[in-house]
Amino acid sequence: MDKFFEKIPFIDNILKGIGQIMLQENRWTGILFLIGIFMGSWEGGIAVLLSTSVGTFTAMKLNYDKSEINAGLYGFSAALVGVALSFIFQTTILIWILIILGGALATIIQHFFIAKKIPVFTFPFIIIIWASVFVLHHFTHIPPSELISAKAENLDYDEVITPINGFGEVIFQGGILSGIIFFLAVFISSPAAALYGFAGSVLGAYVSHINGEPVAEVHMGLFGFNAVLSAIVFSGFKKTDGFWVLISVLITVGIDDLLIDNHVLTEFGGVLTFPFVAGTWITLLIQKIFISKKEN
Known part of the structure; x- marks a missing residue:
């Protein structure tokens, strides 16, 4: 091949x-x-x-x-x-x-x-x-x-399916089977990225639920896909990787919820993956400052 x-x-x-x-x-x-x-x-x-x-x-x-x-x-x-x-x-x-x-x-x-x-x-x-x-x-x-x-029908609110839906929504797919395929696709390339992405989707859904976001949309993965991408960026096998994944996901979810709640980008098609990009940029900046101070 x-x-x-x-x-x-x-x-x-x-x-x-x-x-x-x-x-x-x-x-x-x-x-x-x-x-x-x-x-x-x-x-x-x-x-x-x-x-x-x-x-x-x-x-x-x-x-x-x-x-x-x-x-x-x-x-x-x-x-x-x-x-x-x-x-x-x-x-x-x-x-x-x-x-x-x-x-x-x-x-x-x-x-x-x-x-x-x-x-x-x-x-x-x-x-x-x-x-x-x-x-x-x-x-x-x-x-x-x-x-x-x-309109979404027969939504399954299973807590395992919710983070898988986050994987699917990265590429605009709402079906559970597509989400599973996407998760496996990442896993065969990088198990760490897939597992951290899953954890990021779980955390994104949980935080958004606590923030009062619509339950149906949370379970559809609409508040998890940006967190998936942020988690994948910082995934790895070092002890500190989990810390940076946590920071990036929390920042990303915060930006995501803020923009969606205030309907800031509705006229332009929604937030898309901007919370991921912004959250990752901010985390990289924090990481750079942290490493710089550590070296000094």
């Missing part, structure tokens, strides 16, 4: 780019993510393949660093743009065009921050979706997709 990917590295780069949605440079993680997305919606599956392909192709044509392309660093924000647009809106011709343009733009923005050595994570995806949703809602009449407009 490795020989196949060596012969067609473009496919390998695409799969790793999809895997990097949860910070995993692993083609098999990417394949499982794709399976989970297609299970939720074939449009979402096609959209993520298209946007990731465009993002990766753009990076190649603009002669970005080959090792960064091979690691999938120019695929994950593009992938999220594709799946988000296909989830929020009905896939009209304009939406497909935006998926292509958004995938390319996400790569260009990603490169700008990589060149500046700024850990931007999913921020390019956030910028593009915020701008797209605002413009499309105000200047077009494209209806919402059936997925986003459908």
